[in-house]
Amino acid sequence: MAGQRVRTPxxxxxxxxxxxxxxxxxxxADGRPEGGRPRQCAEGPRGPGAPAQPFSGTAVLxxxxxxxxxxxxxxxxxxxxxxxxxxxxxxxxxxxxAGVCSRAGWWWVLPAPPPIVLAVTAGxxxxxxSDEFRDGKAAAAGAAKWAIDGFPVMLYAIGAALLxxxxxxxxxxxxxxx
Amino acid sequence: xxxxxxxxxxxxxxxxxxxxxxxxxAGRTIACxxxxxxxxxxxxxxxxxxxxxxxLTTSSALDDVKKNAPKHLDSSVNVLLIGLDSRKDxxxxxxxxxxxxxxLHAGSSSDIGGYNTNTLMLLHxxxxxxxxxxxxxxxxxxxQLVGVxxxxxxxxxxxxxxxxxxxxxxxxxxxxxPDLEKRGRDAGRRATLATVQQFLGVPxxxxxxxxxxxxxxxxxxxxxVQVCLKRATxxxxxxxxxxxxxxxxxxxxxxxxxxxxxxxxRHNLVNPNDPSDFGDFARTHRQQAFISSxxxxxxxxGVVSDLSRMQGLFDVVKQDVVLDNQWNVxxxxxxxxxxxxxxxxxxxxxxxxxxxxxxxxxxxxSVNRVDPVQIKRIVQQLTGHDSPVGxxxxxxxxxxxxxxxxxxxxxxPGAKPTGTVDVANTSAVNGAAAAEMRALVGMGFTEGRxxxxxxxxxxxxxxxxxxxxxxxxxxARYNVTAAPGGSVRAGHIQVALGTDYTAPGGGSGGQTPSxxxxxxxxxxxxxxxxxxxxxxxxxxxxCVD
Numbered sequence: 001m002a003g004q005r006v007r008t009p010x011x012x013x014x015x016x017x018x019x020x021x022x023x024x025x026x027x028x029a030d031g032r033p034e035g036g037r038p039r040q041c042a043e044g045p046r047g048p049g050a051p052a053q054p055f056s057g058t059a060v061l062x063x064x065x066x067x068x069x070x071x072x073x074x075x076x077x078x079x080x081x082x083x084x085x086x087x088x089x090x091x092x093x094x095x096x097x098a099g100v101c102s103r104a105g106w107w108w109v110l111p112a113p114p115p116i117v118l119a120v121t122a123g124x125x126x127x128x129x130s131d132e133f134r135d136g137k138a139a140a141a142g143a144a145k146w147a148i149d150g151f152p153v154m155l156y157a158i159g160a161a162l163l164x165x166x167x168x169x170x171x172x173x174x175x176x177x178x
Numbered sequence: 179x180x181x182x183x184x185x186x187x188x189x190x191x192x193x194x195x196x197x198x199x200x201x202x203x204a205g206r207t208i209a210c211x212x213x214x215x216x217x218x219x220x221x222x223x224x225x226x227x228x229x230x231x232x233x234l235t236t237s238s239a240l241d242d243v244k245k246n247a248p249k250h251l252d253s254s255v256n257v258l259l260i261g262l263d264s265r266k267d268x269x270x271x272x273x274x275x276x277x278x279x280x281x282l283h284a285g286s287s288s289d290i291g292g293y294n295t296n297t298l299m300l301l302h303x304x305x306x307x308x309x310x311x312x313x314x315x316x317x318x319x320x321x322q323l324v325g326v327x328x329x330x331x332x333x334x335x336x337x338x339x340x341x342x343x344x345x346x347x348x349x350x351x352x353x354x355x356p357d358l359e360k361r362g363r364d365a366g367r368r369a370t371l372a373t374v375q376q377f378l379g380v381p382x383x384x385x386x387x388x389x390x391x392x393x394x395x396x397x398x399x400x401x402x403v404q405v406c407l408k409r410a411t412x413x414x415x416x417x418x419x420x421x422x423x424x425x426x427x428x429x430x431x432x433x434x435x436x437x438x439x440x441x442x443x444r445h446n447l448v449n450p451n452d453p454s455d456f457g458d459f460a461r462t463h464r465q466q467a468f469i470s471s472x473x474x475x476x477x478x479x480g481v482v483s484d485l486s487r488m489q490g491l492f493d494v495v496k497q498d499v500v501l502d503n504q505w506n507v508x509x510x511x512x513x514x515x516x517x518x519x520x521x522x523x524x525x526x527x528x529x530x531x532x533x534x535x536x537x538x539x540x541x542x543x544s545v546n547r548v549d550p551v552q553i554k555r556i557v558q559q560l561t562g563h564d565s566p567v568g569x570x571x572x573x574x575x576x577x578x579x580x581x582x583x584x585x586x587x588x589x590x591p592g593a594k595p596t597g598t599v600d601v602a603n604t605s606a607v608n609g610a611a612a613a614e615m616r617a618l619v620g621m622g623f624t625e626g627r628x629x630x631x632x633x634x635x636x637x638x639x640x641x642x643x644x645x646x647x648x649x650x651x652x653x654a655r656y657n658v659t660a661a662p663g664g665s666v667r668a669g670h671i672q673v674a675l676g677t678d679y680t681a682p683g684g685g686s687g688g689q690t691p692s693x694x695x696x697x698x699x700x701x702x703x704x705x706x707x708x709x710x711x712x713x714x715x716x717x718x719x720x721c722v723d
């Protein structure tokens with residue numbers, strides 16, 4: 001049908017017969033950057049006609065798994081809410097996710113740190129100290145603690161992801177000019 | 179965001195701009211909105227908290243004291259509130275004489291009062307965040323000071339004596355006046371914290387110190403506070419003595435200056451129903467009642483949930499209150515959710531009598547004679563703490579005073595519990611011997627044998643040669659007196675649980691035996707020995723003498 005759009009498995013839509021829109025302009029037709037280095041993006045093998053995905057299991061693992069691991073490490077090592085474990089793992093995880101996902105995936109990676117970090121701090125604290133949150137007032141105080149201690153981690157994680165995205169944009173532009 | 183082809187690519191290969199799927203657009207919008215909402219909420223909370231707590235005056239004095247603290251068996255929290263009777267500011271400068279005389283009613287000289295800790299109150303917050311207990315320590319209790327000279331003095335003098343020792347030490351040479359004051363006060367705090375920790379036999383997790391001006395400023399920031407008096411009273415301020423109190427029977431509304439008089443009055447103050455509850459002792463009830471009234475006022479006016487008013491209060495706290503450097507306000511709020519509701523019962527520790535002792539310079543002064551074993555037992559009952567006695571001491575405690583009266587000397591000062599305990603259960607409580615054995619081993623005793631003995635009605639503690647002090651510690655746990663046992667081997671202590679023994683939490687006879695798996699349930703504050711009646715802060719405005 002003329003004008004019909006094709007929905008990719010990831011939900012993005014491309015015009016019929018076009019290369020996936022998520023592919024960088026700097027990429028060659030074989031899915032490699034113009035520089036020839038194999039792209040480490042997690043979009044998977046993308047030969048002509050291959051479906052484009054904004055992010056893959058690797059990106060999800062980095063963006064979710066790393067903060068979870070960091071939060072658990074904090075609890076196990078007694079570093080408290082928003083400790084070094086969560087901070088380092090979140091920064092590395094979101095930076096990595098921004099590095100391996102497609103441009104379309106950036107829409108998801110950039111907003112992800114606040115809810116994920118909050119969920120991880122709340123989840124790990126609740127798992128480790130569930131008995132302390134039975135009282136409503138204590139739970140409210142605990143929630144405030146998660147928010148306050150998690151905020152700097154969120155900022156650093158967003159900053160790390162932004163930095164990686166900026167580096168990728170600059171690199172792409174340079175390779176296009178070159 | 180960046181999924182469109184770049185301008186150069188577009189020029190090379192003009193292509194129709196792909197239109198994103200509306201579902202994807204909606205998903206992105208929701209993700210971004212959620213993210214911004216979470217980030218904004220967390221950011222606002224972080225900003226509010228940071229601006230509230232930045233600039234608090236903190237001290238590391240508790241660090242060393244914690245190293246020698248008895249172990250916590252649960253996540254309960256003990257906070258020592260220290261009221262310092264000093265007329266100097268944080269830098270050691272005298273407060274203006276006129277202010278001291280007219281507003282504080284504390285004489286005209288800044289030398290009066292020295293650095294006595296006239297208020298010492300331990301706030302115990304149980305692990306479940308339930309009903310807290312405030313325990314006031316009479317300031318003239320005659321105890322062994324830790325971190326000072328190891329000798330017996332009034333407990334209120336630990337701070338000033340340790341500060342003086344530091345000021346005269348080589349470490350003080352070359353320090354500027356503010357630095358000297360700061361480090362001298364830290365030495366004073368260390369001594370006070372270590373002494374109270376040893377005296378009560380419970381670990382101190384946090385402390386808060388306020389001086390006269392700090393109290394005045396806080397009372398001013400809180401605003402007029404209502405208190406209730408059972409009878410009219412006066413205590414004119416004359417030449418540094420007297421508090422300037424002039425109150426009528428019933429509800430009194432106090433400004434900051436009157437509030438200070440209210441908590442400082444000790445003359446013309448007696449509980450007619452309990453002659454032992456007078457002067458200093460009755461004053462501790464005033465202090466407890468005032469805290470109760472302040473909590474009620476803060477609660478009624480919604481100050482706790484009003485950020486701007488909390489900010490105003492914290493601004494005062496930042497100026498005049500010293501907290502330990504490990505105090506996290508958020509952690510504390512989580513541990514003590516019921517404090518703001520006034521779920522606190524306050525008691526004053528008893529004394530064994532009065533005594534005149536010879537102090538420095540050969541002069542005599544009256545002190546409160548106390549029984550450290552009894553005090554530890556009472557505190558143990560109130561807190562459900564498992565390690566009431568024999569806790570390791572802080573620095574400077576090794577020199578136990580040889581001239582200390584036997585009745586006042588702490589049980590085995592400076593020593594870890596020694597001896598092997600053998601336990602026999604003749605009570606009807608199943609597993610009591612094993613549970614008690616675990617508890618005693620948790621206190622530091624060596625595990626012996628579970629024995630079988632004939633049934634007996636009372637719990638007894640017998641000791642072999644060389645274990646009298648250790649046996650006293652064990653006996654204190656069961657509210658009995660240790661006795662030498664002819665059949666008990668040297669180095670052993672034999673505990674025989676009688677039919678009067680009840681399971682942990684049973685509270686029979688004031689006992690709170692418990693296992694290391696968790697402390698016993700704290701006793702009802704009404705049931706322990708104390709001076710005067712307890713003050714129930716849940717009442718809000720508690721009527722006192």
